[in-house]
Amino acid sequence: MRRGRWRERPVRSVLDRVALAVRILLFLVLGSLVLLSLSETPSVANWLARSRPKGPLVGLIAGHWQSDSGAVCPDGLEEVDLNLDIARRVAGILRKQGYRVQVLPEYSPKLNGYRADAFLSIHCDSCIEEMSGFKVARMTHSSAPEKEDLLVSTLYESYAEATGLQPHPNTITEDMRQYHALRRIAPETPGAIIECGFMGGDRHLLTREQDRVALGIVNGLVSFLRASGLATPTP
Structure with missing residues:
Protein backbone atom coordinates (compact mmCIF):
# COMPACT_ATOMS: atom_id res chain seq x y z
CA MET A 1 0.00 0.00 0.00
CA SER A 39 -5.06 48.01 -30.66
CA GLU A 40 -5.06 50.62 -33.44
CA THR A 41 -1.82 49.44 -35.05
CA PRO A 42 -2.05 48.89 -38.81
CA SER A 43 -1.64 45.10 -38.82
CA VAL A 44 -4.30 44.63 -36.15
CA ALA A 45 -6.62 47.17 -37.75
CA ASN A 46 -6.32 45.36 -41.08
CA TRP A 47 -7.03 42.01 -39.43
CA LEU A 48 -10.07 43.37 -37.63
CA ALA A 49 -11.38 45.00 -40.80
CA ARG A 50 -11.06 41.77 -42.78
CA SER A 51 -12.85 39.83 -40.05
CA ARG A 52 -15.86 42.17 -40.26
CA PRO A 53 -16.53 42.62 -43.98
CA LYS A 54 -19.62 44.81 -43.71
CA GLY A 55 -19.91 48.21 -45.24
CA PRO A 56 -17.47 50.47 -47.08
CA LEU A 57 -13.88 50.77 -45.86
CA VAL A 58 -12.50 54.13 -44.68
CA GLY A 59 -8.77 54.64 -44.16
CA LEU A 60 -7.58 57.33 -41.77
CA ILE A 61 -4.10 58.62 -41.00
CA ALA A 62 -3.51 60.19 -37.60
CA GLY A 63 -1.02 62.80 -38.77
CA HIS A 64 2.53 62.43 -37.38
CA TRP A 65 1.51 59.42 -35.27
CA GLN A 66 4.50 57.13 -34.56
CA SER A 67 6.71 59.59 -36.44
CA ASP A 68 7.13 62.99 -34.77
CA SER A 69 5.27 65.61 -32.75
CA GLY A 70 4.09 67.75 -35.65
CA ALA A 71 3.47 71.39 -34.72
CA VAL A 72 4.18 72.31 -31.09
CA CYS A 73 2.77 75.26 -29.11
CA PRO A 74 4.90 77.22 -26.61
CA ASP A 75 3.09 75.50 -23.72
CA GLY A 76 3.93 72.04 -25.09
CA LEU A 77 0.66 71.19 -26.83
CA GLU A 78 1.59 68.78 -29.64
CA GLU A 79 -0.24 68.35 -32.90
CA VAL A 80 0.18 64.57 -32.97
CA ASP A 81 -1.88 64.19 -29.79
CA LEU A 82 -4.76 66.18 -31.28
CA ASN A 83 -4.59 64.29 -34.57
CA LEU A 84 -4.69 60.88 -32.90
CA ASP A 85 -7.55 61.85 -30.61
CA ILE A 86 -9.63 63.17 -33.51
CA ALA A 87 -8.85 60.16 -35.73
CA ARG A 88 -9.93 57.74 -33.02
CA ARG A 89 -13.15 59.66 -32.41
CA VAL A 90 -13.92 59.64 -36.14
CA ALA A 91 -13.20 55.91 -36.31
CA GLY A 92 -15.44 55.22 -33.32
CA ILE A 93 -18.41 57.07 -34.80
CA LEU A 94 -18.02 55.46 -38.21
CA ARG A 95 -17.75 51.97 -36.72
CA LYS A 96 -20.94 52.50 -34.74
CA GLN A 97 -22.61 53.34 -38.06
CA GLY A 98 -21.41 50.05 -39.56
CA TYR A 99 -18.40 51.25 -41.54
CA ARG A 100 -15.06 49.49 -41.52
CA VAL A 101 -12.24 51.79 -40.45
CA GLN A 102 -8.47 51.53 -40.27
CA VAL A 103 -6.44 54.13 -38.35
CA LEU A 104 -2.88 54.21 -39.67
CA PRO A 105 0.30 55.96 -38.50
CA GLU A 106 1.97 58.62 -40.64
CA TYR A 107 4.40 56.36 -42.48
CA SER A 108 2.64 53.01 -42.34
CA PRO A 109 4.03 50.41 -44.79
CA LYS A 110 0.38 49.55 -45.51
CA LEU A 111 0.06 52.81 -47.47
CA ASN A 112 1.79 51.37 -50.53
CA GLY A 113 -1.07 50.53 -52.89
CA TYR A 114 -3.59 51.00 -50.07
CA ARG A 115 -7.20 50.39 -51.16
CA ALA A 116 -10.25 51.90 -49.48
CA ASP A 117 -13.54 53.53 -50.44
CA ALA A 118 -12.36 56.80 -48.86
CA PHE A 119 -9.04 57.90 -47.40
CA LEU A 120 -8.28 60.93 -45.22
CA SER A 121 -5.19 62.16 -43.40
CA ILE A 122 -6.06 64.19 -40.31
CA HIS A 123 -3.85 67.10 -39.21
CA CYS A 124 -4.01 70.36 -37.25
CA ASP A 125 -2.39 73.62 -38.33
CA SER A 126 0.39 75.62 -36.69
CA CYS A 127 0.10 77.36 -33.31
CA ILE A 128 -0.63 80.90 -34.54
CA GLU A 129 -2.95 82.83 -32.21
CA GLU A 130 -4.31 85.28 -34.77
CA MET A 131 -5.23 82.67 -37.40
CA SER A 132 -8.39 80.57 -37.61
CA GLY A 133 -9.92 78.25 -40.18
CA PHE A 134 -9.53 74.85 -41.83
CA LYS A 135 -8.55 73.54 -45.22
CA VAL A 136 -8.88 70.38 -47.29
CA ALA A 137 -6.78 69.37 -50.29
CA ARG A 138 -6.20 66.52 -52.72
CA MET A 139 -3.27 65.60 -54.93
CA THR A 140 -2.57 68.11 -57.70
CA HIS A 141 -2.32 65.37 -60.33
CA SER A 142 -5.10 63.04 -59.25
CA SER A 143 -5.93 59.74 -60.95
CA ALA A 144 -9.60 60.33 -60.10
CA PRO A 145 -10.04 64.12 -59.96
CA GLU A 146 -13.85 64.10 -60.03
CA LYS A 147 -14.07 61.65 -57.14
CA GLU A 148 -11.51 63.50 -55.08
CA ASP A 149 -13.08 66.88 -55.81
CA LEU A 150 -16.33 65.43 -54.48
CA LEU A 151 -14.56 64.19 -51.34
CA VAL A 152 -12.97 67.60 -50.76
CA SER A 153 -16.25 69.46 -51.30
CA THR A 154 -18.30 67.24 -48.96
CA LEU A 155 -15.66 67.62 -46.27
CA TYR A 156 -15.61 71.41 -46.68
CA GLU A 157 -19.38 71.67 -46.42
CA SER A 158 -19.89 69.26 -43.52
CA TYR A 159 -16.90 70.41 -41.48
CA ALA A 160 -17.81 74.09 -41.73
CA GLU A 161 -21.38 73.31 -40.69
CA ALA A 162 -20.37 71.18 -37.69
CA THR A 163 -17.57 73.37 -36.34
CA GLY A 164 -18.49 76.89 -37.41
CA LEU A 165 -14.98 77.39 -38.80
CA GLN A 166 -14.44 79.17 -42.09
CA PRO A 167 -12.42 77.62 -44.92
CA HIS A 168 -8.85 78.90 -45.18
CA PRO A 169 -7.90 77.78 -48.71
CA ASN A 170 -5.32 80.53 -49.27
CA THR A 171 -2.90 78.75 -46.94
CA ILE A 172 -3.02 75.37 -48.69
CA THR A 173 0.61 74.47 -49.30
CA GLU A 174 2.32 72.48 -52.02
CA ASP A 175 3.22 69.95 -49.32
CA MET A 176 -0.49 69.28 -48.88
CA ARG A 177 -1.06 68.93 -52.62
CA GLN A 178 1.91 66.56 -52.89
CA TYR A 179 1.34 64.81 -49.56
CA HIS A 180 3.34 61.58 -49.45
CA ALA A 181 0.46 59.30 -48.41
CA LEU A 182 -1.74 60.47 -51.28
CA ARG A 183 1.07 59.54 -53.67
CA ARG A 184 1.43 56.07 -52.15
CA ILE A 185 -2.17 54.85 -51.97
CA ALA A 186 -3.74 52.97 -54.89
CA PRO A 187 -4.81 55.24 -57.79
CA GLU A 188 -8.44 54.15 -57.39
CA THR A 189 -8.55 55.14 -53.71
CA PRO A 190 -10.06 58.64 -53.36
CA GLY A 191 -7.98 60.53 -50.81
CA ALA A 192 -7.56 63.93 -49.20
CA ILE A 193 -5.80 65.69 -46.34
CA ILE A 194 -7.51 67.99 -43.83
CA GLU A 195 -6.06 70.63 -41.50
CA CYS A 196 -8.76 70.77 -38.81
CA GLY A 197 -7.90 74.23 -37.53
CA PHE A 198 -5.08 76.33 -36.12
CA MET A 199 -3.71 75.18 -32.77
CA GLY A 200 -3.50 78.83 -31.76
CA GLY A 201 -6.66 80.56 -32.93
CA ASP A 202 -8.85 77.43 -32.87
CA ARG A 203 -7.35 75.91 -29.73
CA HIS A 204 -10.63 75.70 -27.78
CA LEU A 205 -12.36 73.77 -30.57
CA LEU A 206 -9.44 71.38 -31.06
CA THR A 207 -8.85 70.67 -27.37
CA ARG A 208 -12.31 70.99 -25.79
CA GLU A 209 -14.81 70.26 -28.57
CA GLN A 210 -13.22 67.34 -30.37
CA ASP A 211 -16.59 65.64 -30.83
CA ARG A 212 -17.71 68.51 -33.08
CA VAL A 213 -14.48 68.20 -35.03
CA ALA A 214 -14.94 64.45 -35.43
CA LEU A 215 -18.61 64.80 -36.38
CA GLY A 216 -17.75 67.30 -39.12
CA ILE A 217 -15.27 64.84 -40.61
CA VAL A 218 -17.64 61.88 -40.28
CA ASN A 219 -20.50 63.74 -41.95
CA GLY A 220 -18.24 64.73 -44.84
CA LEU A 221 -16.99 61.18 -45.36
CA VAL A 222 -20.48 59.66 -45.15
CA SER A 223 -21.86 62.25 -47.59
CA PHE A 224 -19.10 61.38 -50.02
CA LEU A 225 -19.68 57.63 -49.72
CA ARG A 226 -23.41 58.02 -50.27
CA ALA A 227 -22.89 60.33 -53.24
CA SER A 228 -20.50 57.74 -54.67
CA GLY A 229 -23.31 55.19 -54.67
CA LEU A 230 -22.00 53.06 -51.82
CA ALA A 231 -24.74 51.54 -49.71
CA THR A 232 -25.14 52.80 -46.17
CA PRO A 233 -24.23 49.89 -43.87
CA THR A 234 -26.45 48.52 -41.15
CA PRO A 235 -24.77 48.89 -37.72
Whole structure:
Protein backbone atom coordinates (compact mmCIF):
# COMPACT_ATOMS: atom_id res chain seq x y z
CA MET A 1 0.00 0.00 0.00
CA ARG A 2 2.78 2.46 0.85
CA ARG A 3 4.49 1.85 -2.52
CA GLY A 4 1.23 2.49 -4.35
CA ARG A 5 0.74 5.79 -2.58
CA TRP A 6 4.34 6.78 -3.29
CA ARG A 7 3.86 6.13 -7.01
CA GLU A 8 0.50 7.94 -7.09
CA ARG A 9 1.89 11.19 -5.77
CA PRO A 10 4.31 11.86 -8.69
CA VAL A 11 1.53 11.09 -11.18
CA ARG A 12 -0.80 13.56 -9.51
CA SER A 13 2.01 16.11 -9.34
CA VAL A 14 2.62 15.83 -13.09
CA LEU A 15 -1.10 16.14 -13.85
CA ASP A 16 -1.38 19.20 -11.62
CA ARG A 17 1.54 20.82 -13.43
CA VAL A 18 0.01 20.08 -16.83
CA ALA A 19 -3.32 21.56 -15.74
CA LEU A 20 -1.57 24.66 -14.44
CA ALA A 21 0.37 25.05 -17.69
CA VAL A 22 -2.86 24.77 -19.70
CA ARG A 23 -4.54 27.43 -17.55
CA ILE A 24 -1.57 29.78 -17.97
CA LEU A 25 -1.57 29.24 -21.74
CA LEU A 26 -5.30 29.99 -21.98
CA PHE A 27 -4.81 33.13 -19.89
CA LEU A 28 -2.03 34.35 -22.19
CA VAL A 29 -4.08 33.65 -25.33
CA LEU A 30 -7.13 35.46 -23.97
CA GLY A 31 -4.98 38.37 -22.86
CA SER A 32 -3.43 38.64 -26.32
CA LEU A 33 -6.87 38.68 -27.95
CA VAL A 34 -7.98 41.50 -25.65
CA LEU A 35 -4.89 43.52 -26.52
CA LEU A 36 -5.51 42.91 -30.21
CA SER A 37 -9.10 44.10 -29.94
CA LEU A 38 -7.96 47.35 -28.32
CA SER A 39 -5.06 48.01 -30.66
CA GLU A 40 -5.06 50.62 -33.44
CA THR A 41 -1.82 49.44 -35.05
CA PRO A 42 -2.05 48.89 -38.81
CA SER A 43 -1.64 45.10 -38.82
CA VAL A 44 -4.30 44.63 -36.15
CA ALA A 45 -6.62 47.17 -37.75
CA ASN A 46 -6.32 45.36 -41.08
CA TRP A 47 -7.03 42.01 -39.43
CA LEU A 48 -10.07 43.37 -37.63
CA ALA A 49 -11.38 45.00 -40.80
CA ARG A 50 -11.06 41.77 -42.78
CA SER A 51 -12.85 39.83 -40.05
CA ARG A 52 -15.86 42.17 -40.26
CA PRO A 53 -16.53 42.62 -43.98
CA LYS A 54 -19.62 44.81 -43.71
CA GLY A 55 -19.91 48.21 -45.24
CA PRO A 56 -17.47 50.47 -47.08
CA LEU A 57 -13.88 50.77 -45.86
CA VAL A 58 -12.50 54.13 -44.68
CA GLY A 59 -8.77 54.64 -44.16
CA LEU A 60 -7.58 57.33 -41.77
CA ILE A 61 -4.10 58.62 -41.00
CA ALA A 62 -3.51 60.19 -37.60
CA GLY A 63 -1.02 62.80 -38.77
CA HIS A 64 2.53 62.43 -37.38
CA TRP A 65 1.51 59.42 -35.27
CA GLN A 66 4.50 57.13 -34.56
CA SER A 67 6.71 59.59 -36.44
CA ASP A 68 7.13 62.99 -34.77
CA SER A 69 5.27 65.61 -32.75
CA GLY A 70 4.09 67.75 -35.65
CA ALA A 71 3.47 71.39 -34.72
CA VAL A 72 4.18 72.31 -31.09
CA CYS A 73 2.77 75.26 -29.11
CA PRO A 74 4.90 77.22 -26.61
CA ASP A 75 3.09 75.50 -23.72
CA GLY A 76 3.93 72.04 -25.09
CA LEU A 77 0.66 71.19 -26.83
CA GLU A 78 1.59 68.78 -29.64
CA GLU A 79 -0.24 68.35 -32.90
CA VAL A 80 0.18 64.57 -32.97
CA ASP A 81 -1.88 64.19 -29.79
CA LEU A 82 -4.76 66.18 -31.28
CA ASN A 83 -4.59 64.29 -34.57
CA LEU A 84 -4.69 60.88 -32.90
CA ASP A 85 -7.55 61.85 -30.61
CA ILE A 86 -9.63 63.17 -33.51
CA ALA A 87 -8.85 60.16 -35.73
CA ARG A 88 -9.93 57.74 -33.02
CA ARG A 89 -13.15 59.66 -32.41
CA VAL A 90 -13.92 59.64 -36.14
CA ALA A 91 -13.20 55.91 -36.31
CA GLY A 92 -15.44 55.22 -33.32
CA ILE A 93 -18.41 57.07 -34.80
CA LEU A 94 -18.02 55.46 -38.21
CA ARG A 95 -17.75 51.97 -36.72
CA LYS A 96 -20.94 52.50 -34.74
CA GLN A 97 -22.61 53.34 -38.06
CA GLY A 98 -21.41 50.05 -39.56
CA TYR A 99 -18.40 51.25 -41.54
CA ARG A 100 -15.06 49.49 -41.52
CA VAL A 101 -12.24 51.79 -40.45
CA GLN A 102 -8.47 51.53 -40.27
CA VAL A 103 -6.44 54.13 -38.35
CA LEU A 104 -2.88 54.21 -39.67
CA PRO A 105 0.30 55.96 -38.50
CA GLU A 106 1.97 58.62 -40.64
CA TYR A 107 4.40 56.36 -42.48
CA SER A 108 2.64 53.01 -42.34
CA PRO A 109 4.03 50.41 -44.79
CA LYS A 110 0.38 49.55 -45.51
CA LEU A 111 0.06 52.81 -47.47
CA ASN A 112 1.79 51.37 -50.53
CA GLY A 113 -1.07 50.53 -52.89
CA TYR A 114 -3.59 51.00 -50.07
CA ARG A 115 -7.20 50.39 -51.16
CA ALA A 116 -10.25 51.90 -49.48
CA ASP A 117 -13.54 53.53 -50.44
CA ALA A 118 -12.36 56.80 -48.86
CA PHE A 119 -9.04 57.90 -47.40
CA LEU A 120 -8.28 60.93 -45.22
CA SER A 121 -5.19 62.16 -43.40
CA ILE A 122 -6.06 64.19 -40.31
CA HIS A 123 -3.85 67.10 -39.21
CA CYS A 124 -4.01 70.36 -37.25
CA ASP A 125 -2.39 73.62 -38.33
CA SER A 126 0.39 75.62 -36.69
CA CYS A 127 0.10 77.36 -33.31
CA ILE A 128 -0.63 80.90 -34.54
CA GLU A 129 -2.95 82.83 -32.21
CA GLU A 130 -4.31 85.28 -34.77
CA MET A 131 -5.23 82.67 -37.40
CA SER A 132 -8.39 80.57 -37.61
CA GLY A 133 -9.92 78.25 -40.18
CA PHE A 134 -9.53 74.85 -41.83
CA LYS A 135 -8.55 73.54 -45.22
CA VAL A 136 -8.88 70.38 -47.29
CA ALA A 137 -6.78 69.37 -50.29
CA ARG A 138 -6.20 66.52 -52.72
CA MET A 139 -3.27 65.60 -54.93
CA THR A 140 -2.57 68.11 -57.70
CA HIS A 141 -2.32 65.37 -60.33
CA SER A 142 -5.10 63.04 -59.25
CA SER A 143 -5.93 59.74 -60.95
CA ALA A 144 -9.60 60.33 -60.10
CA PRO A 145 -10.04 64.12 -59.96
CA GLU A 146 -13.85 64.10 -60.03
CA LYS A 147 -14.07 61.65 -57.14
CA GLU A 148 -11.51 63.50 -55.08
CA ASP A 149 -13.08 66.88 -55.81
CA LEU A 150 -16.33 65.43 -54.48
CA LEU A 151 -14.56 64.19 -51.34
CA VAL A 152 -12.97 67.60 -50.76
CA SER A 153 -16.25 69.46 -51.30
CA THR A 154 -18.30 67.24 -48.96
CA LEU A 155 -15.66 67.62 -46.27
CA TYR A 156 -15.61 71.41 -46.68
CA GLU A 157 -19.38 71.67 -46.42
CA SER A 158 -19.89 69.26 -43.52
CA TYR A 159 -16.90 70.41 -41.48
CA ALA A 160 -17.81 74.09 -41.73
CA GLU A 161 -21.38 73.31 -40.69
CA ALA A 162 -20.37 71.18 -37.69
CA THR A 163 -17.57 73.37 -36.34
CA GLY A 164 -18.49 76.89 -37.41
CA LEU A 165 -14.98 77.39 -38.80
CA GLN A 166 -14.44 79.17 -42.09
CA PRO A 167 -12.42 77.62 -44.92
CA HIS A 168 -8.85 78.90 -45.18
CA PRO A 169 -7.90 77.78 -48.71
CA ASN A 170 -5.32 80.53 -49.27
CA THR A 171 -2.90 78.75 -46.94
CA ILE A 172 -3.02 75.37 -48.69
CA THR A 173 0.61 74.47 -49.30
CA GLU A 174 2.32 72.48 -52.02
CA ASP A 175 3.22 69.95 -49.32
CA MET A 176 -0.49 69.28 -48.88
CA ARG A 177 -1.06 68.93 -52.62
CA GLN A 178 1.91 66.56 -52.89
CA TYR A 179 1.34 64.81 -49.56
CA HIS A 180 3.34 61.58 -49.45
CA ALA A 181 0.46 59.30 -48.41
CA LEU A 182 -1.74 60.47 -51.28
CA ARG A 183 1.07 59.54 -53.67
CA ARG A 184 1.43 56.07 -52.15
CA ILE A 185 -2.17 54.85 -51.97
CA ALA A 186 -3.74 52.97 -54.89
CA PRO A 187 -4.81 55.24 -57.79
CA GLU A 188 -8.44 54.15 -57.39
CA THR A 189 -8.55 55.14 -53.71
CA PRO A 190 -10.06 58.64 -53.36
CA GLY A 191 -7.98 60.53 -50.81
CA ALA A 192 -7.56 63.93 -49.20
CA ILE A 193 -5.80 65.69 -46.34
CA ILE A 194 -7.51 67.99 -43.83
CA GLU A 195 -6.06 70.63 -41.50
CA CYS A 196 -8.76 70.77 -38.81
CA GLY A 197 -7.90 74.23 -37.53
CA PHE A 198 -5.08 76.33 -36.12
CA MET A 199 -3.71 75.18 -32.77
CA GLY A 200 -3.50 78.83 -31.76
CA GLY A 201 -6.66 80.56 -32.93
CA ASP A 202 -8.85 77.43 -32.87
CA ARG A 203 -7.35 75.91 -29.73
CA HIS A 204 -10.63 75.70 -27.78
CA LEU A 205 -12.36 73.77 -30.57
CA LEU A 206 -9.44 71.38 -31.06
CA THR A 207 -8.85 70.67 -27.37
CA ARG A 208 -12.31 70.99 -25.79
CA GLU A 209 -14.81 70.26 -28.57
CA GLN A 210 -13.22 67.34 -30.37
CA ASP A 211 -16.59 65.64 -30.83
CA ARG A 212 -17.71 68.51 -33.08
CA VAL A 213 -14.48 68.20 -35.03
CA ALA A 214 -14.94 64.45 -35.43
CA LEU A 215 -18.61 64.80 -36.38
CA GLY A 216 -17.75 67.30 -39.12
CA ILE A 217 -15.27 64.84 -40.61
CA VAL A 218 -17.64 61.88 -40.28
CA ASN A 219 -20.50 63.74 -41.95
CA GLY A 220 -18.24 64.73 -44.84
CA LEU A 221 -16.99 61.18 -45.36
CA VAL A 222 -20.48 59.66 -45.15
CA SER A 223 -21.86 62.25 -47.59
CA PHE A 224 -19.10 61.38 -50.02
CA LEU A 225 -19.68 57.63 -49.72
CA ARG A 226 -23.41 58.02 -50.27
CA ALA A 227 -22.89 60.33 -53.24
CA SER A 228 -20.50 57.74 -54.67
CA GLY A 229 -23.31 55.19 -54.67
CA LEU A 230 -22.00 53.06 -51.82
CA ALA A 231 -24.74 51.54 -49.71
CA THR A 232 -25.14 52.80 -46.17
CA PRO A 233 -24.23 49.89 -43.87
CA THR A 234 -26.45 48.52 -41.15
CA PRO A 235 -24.77 48.89 -37.72
